[in-house]
Amino acid sequence: MASTRRLGAEIYAALKASTASFVREAFGVQKLAAAATRVEQQAISDYCNKTAAESFMPIDVVVDLVQASGDTQLLRTVADLCGCLLVPLPEGRASDAIDEHTIRTAKDYADMVAAIMSAKRDGRITPAEKQQLLKDIRDLMIELAALAEAIKAAVHE
Secondary structure, rough: OOOOOOOOOHHHHHHHHHHHHHHHHHHHHHHHHHHHOOOHHHHHHHHHOOOOOOOOOOOOHHHHHHHHEEEEEEHHHHHHHOOOOOOOOOOOOOOHHHHHHHHHHHHHHHHHHHHHHHHOOOOOOOOHHHHHHHHHHHHHHHHHHHHHHHHHHHHOO
């Protein structure tokens, strides 16, 4: 029977590698991951094993494990592979902090623009500068999400 896979082998290999890394870093051992969801340890092993080519983690199991661990690295991999960006919602942000978040967002944006201009000054962006700029952009997006959450919390209908 011919494979019905539509994506390149490198995509499936990246999913397997990310799954294995997620389970290892978030739970330590597969048995602990299995205890946090509906599948047995052998299924977790298959999801991580590159030789179990047709076995990938079901979405409900992903959600169980992400919620149990708080680790979003597997979700980030899926988002990246789909051309999307995962921005986690910040926790514990009070609604009376709208001004604080607005000021911090404006400052972070200004700092990021300055960093981009500085990196481009010599006509090219180095790999190290690229990594730092992408981190700064992600941090700004998280701060914007915090501002959005503060505004949502402040509205009383």
